[in-house]
Amino acid sequence: MLFGAIQALQIITFEPLLLQCNLWLLAGIALFYLLESGERTNALRRILRVGVVGWMFGLVLAAVQILPTLELIPRAVRGAGFDFDTISSWSMHPIDLVNVVVPHLFGDPYTLDRADYWGESFHRGREGYLVSFFLGAVALLLSILSFLSPRRNLQRTLLGLTLLSLFMAAGEFNPFYRGLSEHVPGISLGRYPSKYFLAGALALAVMVSLGLEVLLIHEARGSRARRGVLAVAFSGLICAALGLGMHAYFQSRPHNLEAWIESMADPKRAAAKNFPVVASQLNQSLRASGIFLGLSSFLVLVSRFWEHPRMSPVLLVSVLAGELIPANLRVVPLMSDRDVEFVPEVITYLTRRGPNEIYRIVQLDSPLQTFSGIWAPNRSWAWRIHFTRMSGQPMYGIMSGLQYAVFYSVDNLNTRDSDELYGRAFRLQGADGLNFLGRLNSRVLLTTSEIPYPGVRVMAVLPTNTDRKLKVYWLEQMSPRAYFVSGVESVHSHKEALERLSQPDFPADRMVILENSGVDTKPGDEGAGNARVLSYQDRRVLCEVDAQKPGYLVLLDSFYPGWQAYVDGKEAQILRANYAFRAVEVPAGKHRVEFSYRPLFFYAGLALSCMGLLFGIVSIFWSGGPNGFKAVLIYLKSRHKKLKAKNGLLA
Template sequence: MKDLLKQWGKHIVALILFLGLVMVYFSPAVFDGKVVMQGDNIKAVGMGHSQMDQYAKTAQPGEFSAWSDAMFGGMPYVTGYGQPAPSMPSYTIVDGWLKKVGYGDAAMVFVGLVSFYLLMCIMGVNWWLAIAGAIAFAFASYNIIIIEAGHIVKAYVIGYMPVTLAGMALLFRRSYLWGAVLFLLGVALSLANGHIQITYYLVLLCLFIYIGYVIKKIREKAYGEWLKTSLIMVACVILAVLPNAQGMYSNWDLSQHSTRGATELTPKPDASGKVEKVSTGLDKDYAFQWSYGWKELLTVLVPNTYGGSSGGTLDSSSELYKELKKNGAQVGKELRTYTYWGDKIFTSGPVYFGALVCFLFVLGMFVVRNRMKWWLFAGSVFLTFLALGRNFDAFNDLMFHYLPMYNKFRTVEMALVIPGLVFPIIGIWGLREILAQKVDEARLKKGFLWSLGLTGGICVILWLMPSLLLNFQSAYDAQFQNQVPEWYYTALLMDRASLASADALRSLIFILLGAGLLVWFWKAKNKKTAATVVSAGVAVLILADLWTVDRRYLNDSNFVKQQPSEMYKETVADEEILKDTDSTFRVLNINNPWQETNTSYYHHSIGGYHAVKLRRYQELIDHRLDGELRGIIGALQKAQTADDVMSALAACPSLNMLNTRYIIYNPEQQPLRNPYAFGNAWFVDKLDIVENADAEIEALNTINPLVTAVVDKRFQKDLEGFVPQKDSTATIVLEEYRPNRLTYKSKADKEQLAVFSEVYYQPGWTATIDGKEVPHFRADWILRGMRVPAGEHTIVFDFRPQGYVTAAYVASYSSFLILLLLIAAVGWSGWQYWKKNKE
């Protein structure tokens, strides 16, 4: 028992230390019940949760919905209620325990600390170095900044990355049982937390590591060992995928039809006449919008090289502050201005690994003799190239079009999370070798001088001569430069240089302190004691370095008592619209409708905010809705009479076919009611079958959708033999609405062609007439159409995608299977330990 306590006691202390660190950093949340004002999280709460809560209260036993009509006219897999499969005990209980610290804040860092500490222990580093590495990884600035932004699932997937590498390390060392367990857990938890892009980057790094392992085994002619390890890894990946089949199916299915899928429209030439290669995923310009700059990579060493965040602050010692005071301006204690000068539209802060971490990384590349360091380095360089995006277009254009799945992802700069993982691994690995005295003196001196010269030298140049490397001018400066005096811009440039210079000196100090510890270690007589002191000293220095930079971007001022749902209080416009219970309809908020979720919290919105909206809906926005929106805004601004506004609404056929009954132009005023909205469904008198998507979208510019339906010829078989016949007495009404089930009643003397003001999405939706399944097709680019026979009928649309249902069952039972395997592994190991000690 004493041996067991001695063996595990230090790990328990490490966990308590990690818990203490995150509780102190996130103390307003832990002790005062406050929450971080996370923009993306607030928007996520607005994605129709209010409506889904309402529907869930009346849900029938076993009912589920994976469709929401809250945003963009209707979308699958965004939010919902219920599950198609039974709930089973799951391996994610491990995930749940770690997240109890604070799901939306502290737990994200805690997961990273625990995961990296586990990796360090498996790599055989001493206790203090394991803690130092965990701090270096978990408190890197990007991991803190994304918490402030509300990128919750991304933060967890980043946090679990070291677990996968820990499993690989054990497997490569022929520790097959726990290597398989950790590799399985790492991959499974990465997928379960649901940020595919980060998982994709991790897969790329793992491929580099695996190639290095394969080459090593081929050289050793250990083919059997290689095959055994490979089969175990393949089996683990399959097992990890199965419990996440539901989420992965949703992502895959939606990606086929979203902005991450291919367009059907023919690309238009640019101003020079060049036609850009068609992407099978996102538009390239959109995907590369957030690309890191070549020189901006200096922020990994000196955080304020590029001015920090957009809208950064300057204090009273800044040149701009002094100039403003000199010119009689009223300014407070701090001044918010354009400190960031990179080429991104905006940024929440820099990617900073830590000055001492960078120094140790370079040193580690010199002193570590294991060839695997080169594969880690190669993976890190490759992912850095990806993060450069448009700033390394020759490379990334090739990757964008030919690297599998890569064009499905945007904000490519987040690929820097992989170097952010590799730097502390190699840095702590190298330090372990030095403190264990496994590095010969010549190699050590060479590595020390090179690492100090490279990292320290850059800091010295940026400190003393920042303008030698950088000009501190942004392409976006032109947007405000002509609106301010020349002295304002001159002072701002000086302050940008000062920010870089001050942080360069700061980084230099941390590097010199770390280097000083190593020099002291070389001269110390008691190497064992000195190693402990150096390890602890490095841990403290890394914590002090990263903690103080992190507090620039996430501190107590970011925490509030108000919960995200409390941000969505009913406005005057909301109250008025909610009084209307006559069937269902949609609402347009003319205030930045494609980037807000306030409207969708209470209503069925024409707009919304989501990274994977349906591509056809986005193209409808681009080709029709934006123009109609501008027309309404123009009419509201210039209208002399109410008739002027009504005329503008009548000239919005696409908004009207989407049944846009209300327009919100000022949330604290009565909304504008649109009398021209077509309703939930209607019969048309004419049919226009067109050749392709180009003709289909073009037709919307000329037809009246209330009279004519435009249908792509691919659906022609569903219309064989049909001839539109006008029936002025025919009616079709929506009788019952739920997100996943819509029921209509129709009455007509002749067969009719009905158009439903609902987004067409296949596979998933099925249609029945009087209980018999019938085909339906896409009409008017985005809506649903159907032939309706003469007489009185009940028409029902159900959203129950069979692939999603099957995936849900697979996920539920597979999660339980993995839990059983984990219990079996723990039981087997415990029995082996007991058996060994008994003997």
């Protein structure tokens, strides 16, 4: 049950690569159990039983997430998987292996223009997805000591997990990765292979504990074990001396290190780099690694002379903490809650003085813009987050109170329809692009640039704490959230619907685009009717329609399974309208149309998860253990019999 519950939590997070890492760890544990078991056949049966039952229990527990996800995947950008270029981005470059021992190998990535960072040429022009692979020289030394452990099966299992994680983390630098991504299910759904290294890091952490165990028991294991420990200690001292020697050399000749870094850095970004600072940081990292490696090797060397054998491992753990804690604190950007959890002025303005209607917003600036040309109070990454929110960008989460028509999702978490609308909106130029945004119910446009086209006017100019101001534009021509049309344009494909919606001559105020509806195309009349929204909630929208003739109520909300429509209380069919939105056929006269969200897949998943949870609770309490529910029932029956017998004697 515990195994199934852990799997359910992992499935609910739905991170494909980390789910694979989790499966590897479980397979490693199962392999270790099998190798340690004296009865391999019985052990294999138990592994299969626990695996199958546990996974079934985990799938049932996670059904509340799985079923809606299965409904979403065919409609999501990620549903078709990624191409190899996207899958393999942010792979672990071979030089990142040096970062395992040397902290801050590439410098500080948390600056706006990355002036103190030089690793772009190894990570496709950006910082590494895993900003640091650093485990430390002390951890590496103890991991090597684990090879002297008598726990051969555990050590080999952990080593296999580590090598597998490195093999997969290499991504595009692994000649077999392309074939694996094309033929192994699940790999193409995830991105950033460097995340595979997390499984190896966990395996190495366990190997560190084995290395500490070796120091506790090597004296009792004879001369061969002692010689192995001494060999590791002397090797560590030699490597530490080499590292400190390199530090001393570059300390006296810093220009040599600067020149080497400059030759390895991306030449397109060389002008913005502060190479003296980068070289100084790298040289300090070499010194720190050399000192900690030398100190830990010395402690291992003298461990045999300690009166108390536990003293050396305790000191080594202290040295390990001294190496890891300061180095890892430096790779965390200095941000506080105030950098993120604040109400930007644009939200305050739109809430108090914005349009008195239901509308959407479009941020026209690229969320991936460079910040090298922006004046800012400082160059920290925290300020970048601050600027992004001040300028109304939804990149770090849609801000409270705002509804965006289209936006860029760096993690491809949007639907295909949304992604296509975003791409089409920014491919159209000038007035055509503004007209298209208006058809998406976009009233407000945000940008730090000028919009030199008619049909927009500036509502406000707001500060961003930089030399750039955020301009809030009002788009004059906008389709309301709900409106009535009497005309229909019938198309035969989804692509054709988008093309027609994008054309400037499409009369969106009189006609609606319907796909494969079986309805013939007919022109619409102006003033054929009107509609207004009476109530707008997340799961319920109520509209009132006054139609002079039969037609369609168009609601510019996403067409998605789970929504049901009712015209005057009678269920009506929801049609896919204007490529990505909804429409309901309405007869002439006054009517009320209600849209209600009742996601069948979610409720089915919730029911399964509740049944699974109830089954787990009953199974735990019904177990035959000393504290199980079954034992409690047996105890109560025995007490009842004793009381009954006692009452009989008294009578």
